[in-house]
Amino acid sequence: MQVRTGLVAAVVVVALAGAAVVGYDTVTASSGTLTEEWVSDTPRPNQVNHHPVAAVRTGGQTFIAAPVSSVAGTPDAKCALVMLDSTGTTDWERTIRNRSCATHGIGDPTIADFDGNGELDVLIPTTENVLYGYDANDGTETLRFDLTSFGYSAPAVFAEPVRETVVADFDGSVFAVRPNETVAWQDQVAAGVTADTKKADFDGDGGPEVAVSAPGNVTLYEPNGTLVWERSVYAAFAVSGSVEGEQTLFVATGDGVVALDGTTGATEWRWNTSNNRPAIHALGDGDGDGAKEIYVTTGGGNLDALSARTGEVEWHADLSTEDSVAPPPDLGDLDGDGEPELVTVTNSGAVSVRDPANGNRLASYERDVAVWTHPTLVDLDGDGTEEVLVMYGDGRVVALSYDS
Numbered sequence: 001m002q003v004r005t006g007l008v009a010a011v012v013v014v015a016l017a018g019a020a021v022v023g024y025d026t027v028t029a030s031s032g033t034l035t036e037e038w039v040s041d042t043p044r045p046n047q048v049n050h051h052p053v054a055a056v057r058t059g060g061q062t063f064i065a066a067p068v069s070s071v072a073g074t075p076d077a078k079c080a081l082v083m084l085d086s087t088g089t090t091d092w093e094r095t096i097r098n099r100s101c102a103t104h105g106i107g108d109p110t111i112a113d114f115d116g117n118g119e120l121d122v123l124i125p126t127t128e129n130v131l132y133g134y135d136a137n138d139g140t141e142t143l144r145f146d147l148t149s150f151g152y153s154a155p156a157v158f159a160e161p162v163r164e165t166v167v168a169d170f171d172g173s174v175f176a177v178r179p180n181e182t183v184a185w186q187d188q189v190a191a192g193v194t195a196d197t198k199k200a201d202f203d204g205d206g207g208p209e210v211a212v213s214a215p216g217n218v219t220l221y222e223p224n225g226t227l228v229w230e231r232s233v234y235a236a237f238a239v240s241g242s243v244e245g246e247q248t249l250f251v252a253t254g255d256g257v258v259a260l261d262g263t264t265g266a267t268e269w270r271w272n273t274s275n276n277r278p279a280i281h282a283l284g285d286g287d288g289d290g291a292k293e294i295y296v297t298t299g300g301g302n303l304d305a306l307s308a309r310t311g312e313v314e315w316h317a318d319l320s321t322e323d324s325v326a327p328p329p330d331l332g333d334l335d336g337d338g339e340p341e342l343v344t345v346t347n348s349g350a351v352s353v354r355d356p357a358n359g360n361r362l363a364s365y366e367r368d369v370a371v372w373t374h375p376t377l378v379d380l381d382g383d384g385t386e387e388v389l390v391m392y393g394d395g396r397v398v399a400l401s402y403d404s
Contacts, residue, residue, distance in 0.1 A: 032353060032362040032363035032402060032403060032404045033363050033402070033403045034351060034353060034363045034364060034365040034388070034400045034401070034402055035400065035401050035402075035403065036365065036398060036399070036400055037088075037380070037387065037399040037400065037401055038087060038088035038398075038399045039088065039396050039397070039398050039399075040066065040082070040084055040088045040090070040396050040397040040398075041088075041090065041396075042066060042068045042080075042082050042090070042395045042396055042397065043394055043395055043396055044068060044069070044070045044078070044394055044395035045070070045071075045074055045075065045076065046070060046071045046074060046103075046393070046394065046395075047369060047370045047392075047393035047394055048071060048103050048370075048372065048393055049067075049068060049069055049103075049372070049391055049392070049393050049394065049395045050103070050372030050373050050391075050393070051067040051069070051104075051106060051107055051108050051109075051152075051373060051391070052067075052108060052373040052374055052375075052376055052391055053065060053066045053067070053109075053376045053389050053391050053397055054108070054109040054110060054111050054122070054154070054376065055111075055376050055378035055389055056111050056120070056378065057086075057378055057379050057380070057382060058120070060382060061085075061086075062085060062086035062378065062379075062380050062381075063083065063085075063111055063120060063122075063136045064083065064084040064085070064086075064088075064378070064389065064397065065081060065082075065083055065084075065109040065111055065122045065124070065136075066081070066082040066083075066084055066391065066397050067081055067082075067105075067106035067107060067108065067109055067124065067391075068080055068081075068082050068106065068395040069101065069102065069103055069104065069105035069106050069395070070101055070102075070103075070105065070395075071102070071103055072101060072102040072103070077098060077101045078095060078098075078101065079095060079096050079100070079101035079102070079105030079106050079126070079127070080093045080094060080095040080096075080106065081093065081094050081106050081109065081122065081124050081132075081134065083122070083134075083136065083139060084397065086380045086381055088397065088399055091139075092138060092139035093139070094132070094134055094139055094141075096126050096127065096128045096130075097128060100126070100127045100128045101127070102127050104127055104150055104152055104170075105126060105127045106124060106126055107124060107125040107126060107150070107151045107152045107153065107154070108124075108125070108152065108153050108154035108196055109122050109123065109124045109154060110122070110123045110124075110154045110155050110156070110157060110165075111123075111136060112157035113157075113159070114133055114142070114143065114157050114163070114165055114179060115133075115142060115143075115163070115179040116159065116163050116179070119135060119136065119137060120135075120136035120137070121133045121134060121135060121136060121142050121143070122134045122136050123143065123154075123155050123157065123165055123167075124151075125147065125150070125151015125152065125153070125155070125167060125169065126150065126151060127150040128150075129146060129147045129148065129149060129150055129151075129169070130144060130145065130146055130147060130151075131143065131144075131145045131147055131151055131155065131165075131167050131175075131177065132144055133165075142179075143165075143177070143179070143181060144181065145167075145175070145177050145181050147167070147169040147173065147175070148169055148171050148173040149169040149170045149171035149173065150169065150170050151167060151169050151170065152169075152170050152193060152194050153167075153168060153193055153194055153195055153196045153197060154196040154197065155167035155168075155197055156196075156197040156198060156199040156210050157199070158199065158208065158210070158223050160207075160208075161207060161223055162178075162184065162223050162224070163178065163179060164176045164177060164178050164179075164184050164223070165177050166197055166199075166210045166212070166221070167197065168189065168193045168197055168212045168214070169193065170191065170192065170193055170194075171191050171193075172188055172189040172190050172191040172192070172193055172214055173186065173187075173188060174186060174187045174188065174189055174212050174219075174221075176223075176225060184224070184225065185224065185225030186225075187219070187221070187225065187227075189212055189214040189216075189217055189219055190214040190215050190216030190217050191214070191215070192214065192215040192216075193212070193213075193214045193215070194215075194236055194237075195213035195214070195235050195236060195237050195238040195251065196238060197210060197211065197212055197213075198210070198211045198213070198238055198239075198240040198249065199211075200240045200241075200247050200262070201247060202220055202228070202240070202247045202249065202262030202263065203220075203228065203247075203262060203263040204246070204247065204262075204263060207222075207223070208223065209221060209222055209223070209228055209262075210223065211238065211240065211249050213233075213235035213237075213238040213249075213251050214235060215234050215235065215236065216232065216233075216234060217230055217231065217232055217233065218230070218231050218233045218235050218238075218249065218251060218260060218265070219231075220249075220262075220265060228265075229264060229265035230265070231260060231265040231266075231267075233251055233253065233258055233260070233267075234251075234253045234254050235251035235252070235253065236251075236252050236253070236254070236278075236279075237251065237252035237278075237279050237280045237281065237328065238250065238251050238252075238280075239251075239280050239281060239282075239283050239294065240262070241283040241284075241292065241308070243259075243292055243308045243309055244291075244309060246261070246262065246263070247262035247263075248260065248261065248262055248268065248308065249262055250280055250283065250294055250308070251280075252278040252279055252280045252296070253278065254276075254278075255272055255273060255278070256270060256271045256272040256273050256278055257270070257271045257278060257280060257294065257296055257306065257311070258270050258271075259308070259311060268311075269310060269311035270311065271296070271306055271311040271313075273296075273298050273302075273304075275298035275299050275300050275302055276298065276299040276300075276324070277298060277299040277324070277325055277326065278296055278297070278298045279296070279297050279298070279326065279327060279328040279374075280294055280295070280296050280297075280328050281295075281328035281329065281330055281374040282294070282295045282328065282329050282330050282331040282342065282374075283295075283308060283331070284331045284340055284356075285340075286305065286331060286340055286342060286356025286357060287314070287356060287357035287358075288339065288357070291307065291308070291309060292308040292309075293305045293306060293307060293308055293314060293356070294306050294308050295328065295329050295331070295342060295356070296328070297319070297326035297327065297328050297329065297344075298326060299323070299324045299325060299326060300320075300321075300322075300323070300324065300326070301318055301319040301320030301321060301322070301323045301326055301346060302316065302317075302318065302319070302326065303316070303317045303318070303319050303326070303329070303344060303359060304316050304317075305356070305359065315357075315358050315359050316359070317354070317359030317360075319344055319346050319350075319352070320346045320347070320348060320350070322348075323346050323347040323348055324347075325347045325372065326346065326347065327345050327346075327347065327371055327372060327373050327374050327375075328374045329342050329343055329344040329345070329354075329374065329375070330342075330343050330374055330375045330376065330377050330388075331343070331356060331377075332377035332386040333385060333386055334353060334377070334385060334386055334387075334388070334401075334402035334404075335385055335402055335403070335404040336383070336384050336385040337404070340356055341353050341354070341355070341356065341362065341402065341404075342354040342355070342356040342359075343375045343377065343388050345371045345374070345375055345390060346371065347370055347371060347372065348366075348370065348371075349366050349367045349368055349369050349370060349371055349392065350364060350365070350366040351364065351365045351366065351371075351375065351388065351390055351398075351400060352364045352365075353388075353402050362402075362404065363402060363403075363404075365398075365400055367392060367398065369392045369393055369394050369396075370392070370393035371390060371391070371392055371393065372391075372393055373391055375388050375389060375390050376388075376389040376390075376391075377389070380399060385401075385402075387399055387400060387401050387402075388400040388401075388402070
């Protein structure tokens with residue numbers, strides 16, 4: 001495995017146009033350390049890989065699904081879903097045809113038992129305009145479903161009351177697909193879908209619904225496709241969670257964050273920002289006060305912690321000075337003390353562990369390679385603490401452990 005990769009010429013893609021790859025952390029560090037455990041042997045001759053890894057640990061085994069793509073037309077372009085184990089070693093990989101390989105070649109993966117056989121599957125949308133399913137253990141193909149466009153965002157999987165996966169492609173076609181590859185139902189939302197589909201009991205009726213968030217409308221469906229509500233909201237990112245006992249859907253818009261009531265879709269609050277590219281991923285009680293926060297990054301390297309109940313800013317931190325794209329952070333227990341840490345990344349390649357109560361930097365790590373997407377936290381070795389997985393733009397996944 002390679003440990004360091006030099007900076008190569010940045011390639012600008014449409015979805016991330018105008019982004020800089022220079023930035024500096026402006027918060028004082030303390031004595032914690034981030035240790036590089038491994039770097040995956042999955043290099044690509046570009047710096048624009050921007051789909052996150054999905055990872056789970058179950059039954060004493062860790063599954064890391066890495067969507068690794070290349071720029072169309074570059075020498076040795078290769079787009080592959082790569083399954084890594086807890087040490088970063090490749091267990092198997094599945095490629096798409098070369099003529100379809102592009103920066104969005106492999107979309108956001110979902111790991112779940114889709115077909116109900118007790119084994120995990122990886123569901124992945126691709127620029128072949130196909131949603132694939134693979135057995136997580138050996139890569140055997142378990143699903144092949146034709147979409148109307150390429151798939152960008154992660155699908156959601158239902159086990160009850162029906163077994164199906166709901167996926168939205170980039171053109172806004174929504175499909176509920178059964179394990180036998182037939183369509184349970186379908187619909188159409190606004191084109192340009194990048195937000196992952198979210199499954200939860202949004203209306204409190206004891207059963208799950210599914211929210212599809214698009215640039216122009218956010219739509220909630222019952223598992224059978226019945227429309228629950230639809231709201232005219234621009235949504236580039238989506239996060240769902242329980243806030244004071246009520247399920248809430250948070251979406252990042254073009255100019256801020258909107259909190260939608262899960263039962264009715266009504267706007268509970270709206271937070272506006274003058275900075276561009278707001279992004280969200282992490283929701284939780286970071287400061288231990290019994291109330292959750294949602295953490296928002298915006299262009300220019302800004303990080304804000306908002307009250308999930310009111311949208312009020314609880315604190316602000318500067319992650320960098322020049323990054324026009326700021327991937328959202330993740331939240332988890334990295335040192336096993338029962339309290340969460342916040343993990344931030346910058347477009348310029350820096351990773352930081354921060355105190356979620358105030359944004360202070362506790363430890364840092366950096367590769368001279370761009371990062372475009374949020375980190376993923378998973379307990380790699382089953383010791384009760386989570387490690388940090390970062391997808392770098394050159395296609396390599398880096399695993400980091402934190403010592404406080």
